[in-house]
Each structure stands twice: as C-alpha cells, then as structure tokens.
Amino acid sequence: MFKKILIANRGEIALRVIRTCREMGIKTVAVYSTADKDSLHVRFADEAVCIGKPSGADSYLNIPNIMAAAEITNADAVHPGYGFLAENAKFSQICADYGIKFIGPTPSMINSMGDKVTAKETMIKAGVPVVPGGHGLLENVEQAKSIAKEIGYPVILKATAGGGGKGMRLVWEEGQMENAYNTAKIEAAGSFKNDGIYLEKYVEEPHHIEIQIAGDQYGNISHLSERDCSIQRRHQKLVEESPSPFMTPDLRQRMGDAAKKAAQAINYESVGTIEFLVDKHRDFYFMEMNTRIQVEHCVTEEVTNFDLIKEQILIAAGRHISGKDYEPKMHAIECRINAEDPYNDFRPSPGKITTLHTPGGHGVRVDSHVYAGYVIPPYYDSMIGKLITVAQTREEAINTMYRALSEYVIEGVKTTIPFHLQLMQNDDFRNGHFTTKFLEGFKLK
Numbered sequence: 001m002f003k004k005i006l007i008a009n010r011g012e013i014a015l016r017v018i019r020t021c022r023e024m025g026i027k028t029v030a031v032y033s034t035a036d037k038d039s040l041h042v043r044f045a046d047e048a049v050c051i052g053k054p055s056g057a058d059s060y061l062n063i064p065n066i067m068a069a070a071e072i073t074n075a076d077a078v079h080p081g082y083g084f085l086a087e088n089a090k091f092s093q094i095c096a097d098y099g100i101k102f103i104g105p106t107p108s109m110i111n112s113m114g115d116k117v118t119a120k121e122t123m124i125k126a127g128v129p130v131v132p133g134g135h136g137l138l139e140n141v142e143q144a145k146s147i148a149k150e151i152g153y154p155v156i157l158k159a160t161a162g163g164g165g166k167g168m169r170l171v172w173e174e175g176q177m178e179n180a181y182n183t184a185k186i187e188a189a190g191s192f193k194n195d196g197i198y199l200e201k202y203v204e205e206p207h208h209i210e211i212q213i214a215g216d217q218y219g220n221i222s223h224l225s226e227r228d229c230s231i232q233r234r235h236q237k238l239v240e241e242s243p244s245p246f247m248t249p250d251l252r253q254r255m256g257d258a259a260k261k262a263a264q265a266i267n268y269e270s271v272g273t274i275e276f277l278v279d280k281h282r283d284f285y286f287m288e289m290n291t292r293i294q295v296e297h298c299v300t301e302e303v304t305n306f307d308l309i310k311e312q313i314l315i316a317a318g319r320h321i322s323g324k325d326y327e328p329k330m331h332a333i334e335c336r337i338n339a340e341d342p343y344n345d346f347r348p349s350p351g352k353i354t355t356l357h358t359p360g361g362h363g364v365r366v367d368s369h370v371y372a373g374y375v376i377p378p379y380y381d382s383m384i385g386k387l388i389t390v391a392q393t394r395e396e397a398i399n400t401m402y403r404a405l406s407e408y409v410i411e412g413v414k415t416t417i418p419f420h421l422q423l424m425q426n427d428d429f430r431n432g433h434f435t436t437k438f439l440e441g442f443k444l445k
C-alpha cells in the first residue's frame with residue numbers, strides 16, 4: 001500500500017481524499033496556491049507545499065511545481081481529484097515517468113475517452129448505443145447541413161474538447177445552421193483551445209443518467225448502479241440522486257451492461273462514470289465517459305455503502321475487485337451548495353463567510369471545506385460544499401433534505417440554498433417528473 005499520497009487539488013475534494021487516507025493510515029501531502037493558504041486541506045494534511053500564485057495555470061495546473069512537491073515530500077502516489085489535472089493524460093504519464101502512481105487510469109485510457117469524437121467512435125465499435133449523428137469532426141457548414149437533414153432537426157453542435165456544459169449550440173432548423181456553426185467553432189476555440197466540433201441529434205426532454213463503474217488492473221469490472229443528474233442549469237448539474245426515479249430494473253440491467261461494455265472496450269482501470277441520455281421511451285445513448293472521481297460520487301457511496309476514494313486507492317495499489325454489480329439499498333440526494341445568487345442569474349458571489357451553521361442529524365452528510373471566517377476566493381469554482389441526505393425512500397430523503405437545508409446558515413455570501421429549498425417543495429420534482437429541461441420552466445419565488 002502507498003505510504004504517502006499527494007493530493008493535486010483543493011477545496012472539498014482535497015479534504016475528501018485526506019479523510020479516507022487518514023482512515024487507511026496513509027500520510028498526505030496537500031498542495032496549495034497562495035490564495036488557499038488558509039484552507040482546511042492545508043491544515044488537515046500531514047504536510048503542505050505551496051505551488052504557486054492563485055490562478056489555476058500557476059498552481060493546480062502547474063505540473064512542474066506539483067511534481068517538485070511530490071519529489072521533496074517523497075510521495076509515492078498522486079490523487080488528482082476532479083477538474084484541474086484529473087483527466088490530463090500528460091500528467092498521468094509524467095507521474096508514471098517519475099515512478100509515482102497516478103491514482104486513476106493510464107494515459108492511453110484517458111486519451112481514448114478524452115475527446116468526445118474519439119470516445120464516440122470507440123463506443124460505436126464496442127457496440128454501445130450512441131446519440132445518432134455524423135461520424136467524426138465536422139469539416140464545413142455544408143456537411144453539417146447535410147448530416148442534419150439526414151438525421152432530422154433539432155440537432156446539437158458540440159465541442160469535441162467540451163466540458164462543464166460549455167460549447168454546445170442547439171439548432172432547430174437549417175436557417176440557423178450557419179450562424180450556430182460559426183459561433184460554436186469560435187466558442188470551442190476560445191474555451192478549449194480546440195475548435196473541433198461535431199453534430200448529433202438533439203434528444204428532446206431527456207434524462208441524464210450515469211452509471212458508476214469500477215475496474216481493476218486485471219480486467220474485472222463492476223457497476224454500482226446509476227445517478228440521475230437531470231436537474232441542470234445551462235447543462236450544469238445542481239442536484240443528483242440515486243436511484244433515479246425514472247429507473248426500472250430492466251433499464252438498469254441494460255444500462256449497467258452497456259456501461260461495463262464501454263469500460264471493457266478500453267480495459268478501464270480505476271473508478272469512472274459512463275454518462276447516458278435516456279429518452280422518454282427509455283432508449284439510452286452514450287454521451288461521454290468521465291475517467292475520474294466525480295463531484296456527485298457521494299450519492300453512490302450512500303446507497304451502496306462503498307467508499308469510492310478508498311476503492312480508487314485500493315485499485316491503484318493492485319487489488320482485485322469482484323466483478324459483481326451493486327443495487328442501491330437506500331435513496332440518496334445531493335444538493336450542490338454554491339456561492340451563487342439564485343435571484344441574480346446564479347451570478348458567483350465570492351467573499352468572506354461571516355456566519356456558518358452546518359446541518360446534522362440522522363441521514364445528513366456535508367462534504368465541505370469552509371468554516372466561519374473562510375474567504376471563498378474568486379479564482380476557482382464557486383462550490384461551498386455538498387449536502388447529501390440518505391433515507392429508505394425518496395420521499396424521506398427529500399424531507400430530510402428540506403429539513404437540513406432549513407438548518408444550513410451561511411452568511412456573508414449568497415448561496416444556492418433558497419433555490420434548493422424551493423425545489424424540494426416542488427410537486428413535479430417530488431413526484432419524480434423531470435427531465436434536463438425542468439429548470440427552464442422553474443420560477444424562483
């Protein structure tokens with residue numbers, strides 16, 4: 001087993017990894033930017049190394065500084081968390097070159113799922129259903145028009161290097177194509193330094209349902225059932241839950257098998273997630289694979305009773321997994337508590353948290369790195385933490401969530417708590433009647 005793990009990340013996920021390492025008797029090294037010197041991950045780790053100035057490029061994306069920190073502290077493994085370098089094949093390769101274990105997949109596995117066009121091609125070969133559309137990158141607007149005509153409007157233009165819900169353009173009819181094509185390309189180049197775009201059928205009123213999988217170094221793959229992430233704003237997840245209210249035993253079996261097939265196709269090692277869109281007929285389509293731990297992993301932990309960070313570390317250290325699949329035994333919901341103003345178009349609201357009261361009690365879990373007096377820096381994402389509740393039934397988990405949200409006091413910055421409180425009282429949400437379009441018609445009181 002590893003003796004010392006360096007965590008190449010910040011915020012709640014850095015703390016999350018430190019917690020599991022403590023329980024496993026593994027020493028930890030935190031790295032931090034100058035903006036994060038007062039962060040809990042710095043205080044809770046056994047050692048901490050400053051790796052640069054606030055901007056991501058100068059610190060959490062600065063590979064030479066992170067490798068230097070690993071060398072001087074004698075770390076024998078690196079956990080990348082999510083975001084930053086988590087899906088960076090070059091970083092995974094450099095760790096291997098230094099003889100430091102990257103807790104995640106190999107560079108070739110990351111590459112085969114790294115850009116969406118390559119991932120889609122790999123899935124087609126593996127026999128996993130994908131969203132209908134053209135093969136490969138678009139060469140020009142004429143080609144886009146002809147593919148769209150063939151598969152039928154509406155269609156969606158997506159950046160092959162896209163992520164975080166950015167770089168997508170919906171096209172309802174041919175007249176909009178030229179404009180959409182040009183802006184999508186410019187946006188992709190600006191956001192991802194890669195202007196490759198592709199086209200696929202726009203699935204109307206879909207559910208976003210993803211399958212958590214784990215694979216070991218010997219070809220065994222298990223799935224740990226689904227998470228429903230359909231509650232999204234501008235393609236970004238706000239609430240996740242497991243099981244999905246839209247799930248049936250038959251659909252879980254089919255999606256679970258497809259997810260395992262997808263992972264097998266690239267001999268996947270580590271924990272990972274296969275994201276699907278599911279239409280109203282319960283037909284599902286591969287969208288992408290995330291080759292890392294995800295923000296919403298906690299809901300799966302609560303319903304299957306696995307510590308997914310521990311699984312990830314054990315797999316990296318060479319342990320065998322059973323290849324068995326796991327059904328949800330409970331119902332869990334997660335609300336992302338962000339420093340954003342839900343009454344002002346969810347505008348980020350960084351600043352100092354003056355008062356903090358965190359909820360507790362039966363069935364409540366809070367994964368957060370903040371404390372009273374903590375200053376949320378403006379340089380990174382605006383997540384304050386994740387509030388997760390678990391109960392026997394969905395209704396009880398929602399009731400517990402409402403109760404816990406009502407107890408949560410965060411003063412000094414605006415938060416998404418008022419939004420979540422209203423969502424938990426919404427009849428359609430409570431009845432499980434929602435798709436990824438749900439929030440478009442949702443008005444805050």
Ligand code: ADP
Nearest residue numbers: 131156162163164165166201202203208235436
């Ligand atoms: P990202 O990597 O930026 O998160 P995804 O490919 O995972 O992008 O898509 C994010 C969200 O965008 C999905 O959850 C879904 O709501 C929407 N979306 C993506 N592709 C389609 C599609 N073909 N039809 C309908 N909605 C889509």
